[in-house]
Amino acid sequence: MRLFVCILLGTAACASRPSAPAPRATTPVATETPTIETPSIETIRPGLTVQSVAPDAWVVTHVEVHDSNVLLVRLPDGTVLICSSPFDSDTTRALLGWARARLAPTRLVAVNTHWHLDGTGGNAAYHEAGVVTYASTETQALSLARGPSMRSEAAEGLAPHVAERVRMTPVEPARHTFDPARGLTLTFGGERVEVTYPGPAHSHDNVVVYLPARGLLFGGCMLKVGDSIGYLGDASLESWEPALARLRALGATVVVPGHGRPGGPEILDNTARLVREARAAR
Numbered sequence: 001m002r003l004f005v006c007i008l009l010g011t012a013a014c015a016s017r018p019s020a021p022a023p024r025a026t027t028p029v030a031t032e033t034p035t036i037e038t039p040s041i042e043t044i045r046p047g048l049t050v051q052s053v054a055p056d057a058w059v060v061t062h063v064e065v066h067d068s069n070v071l072l073v074r075l076p077d078g079t080v081l082i083c084s085s086p087f088d089s090d091t092t093r094a095l096l097g098w099a100r101a102r103l104a105p106t107r108l109v110a111v112n113t114h115w116h117l118d119g120t121g122g123n124a125a126y127h128e129a130g131v132v133t134y135a136s137t138e139t140q141a142l143s144l145a146r147g148p149s150m151r152s153e154a155a156e157g158l159a160p161h162v163a164e165r166v167r168m169t170p171v172e173p174a175r176h177t178f179d180p181a182r183g184l185t186l187t188f189g190g191e192r193v194e195v196t197y198p199g200p201a202h203s204h205d206n207v208v209v210y211l212p213a214r215g216l217l218f219g220g221c222m223l224k225v226g227d228s229i230g231y232l233g234d235a236s237l238e239s240w241e242p243a244l245a246r247l248r249a250l251g252a253t254v255v256v257p258g259h260g261r262p263g264g265p266e267i268l269d270n271t272a273r274l275v276r277e278a279r280a281a282r
Helices: 002-009 089-103 123-128 137-155 160-167 237-248 266-281
Strands: 042-045 048-054 057-062 068-074 079-083 107-111 132-136 176-178 184-188 191-196 208-211 216-220 254-257
Touching (some): 042 089, 068 216, 068 254, 079 089, 089 123, 107 123, 123 132, 132 137, 132 184, 137 176, 237 266
Parallel strands (some): 079 107, 107 132, 132 176, 216 254
Antiparallel strands (some): 048 057, 068 079, 184 191, 191 208, 208 216
16 A cells, blocks of 8 residues: 555655765664656646556546546456546547557446536547446436536636536436446456445435455545545535445555545545534534
């Protein structure tokens, strides 16, 4: 875990920097410090970046819209799994272009992780590119009922060129649905992908995607880094912590939140702190 955190934060966070010669030590001091390189961040286009977070796993970040994360995983049979989506169709096309050029997928499968645009906004672009899409029945219903109003609200406060792309994005349902109470299990080349509904948290329909063979969890917007709990307009503060407890039971070692830097299980602890603070403030 320390190695993973060091990779994410860079050598400055985990290794000593060269400095002026120190006074002679009276006890032996290690003279060699392991060098750990920071993973490079590639720009797909302005406002859209990508970096590796684990073997055959990448986080694409829609920087210009709240640093929103999408997880891409290349599976043993060549399928590329996409967890969540960018906010708009045009940015989703750029993500798909990078995936096809760099990952050479045999097919593409996307999971809508909740009904907000950073869970479903890419559906129209996914479908025009032949991507297979899944959403829970609750996500599907909320998206169809409230998606147009959410699209207008999401565009407010964004840079004009980004807001225009968001307003032009169709609200489109996924092609396949599943019962959130039962979840969804998919298998690709012998590797299992588990889509689980832990309970209401950031939104009433938020699901997570877990790859148990890798210990890799995409928690989406129900997981928070930093000191802000973010948008609470559709949240359930009472059931958020029990939902987090269900995620802890998975035993993930690599955790990707919906916004901000990936890390490990400490992200669940940080989220629980923010939820408690929000409940107390309310």
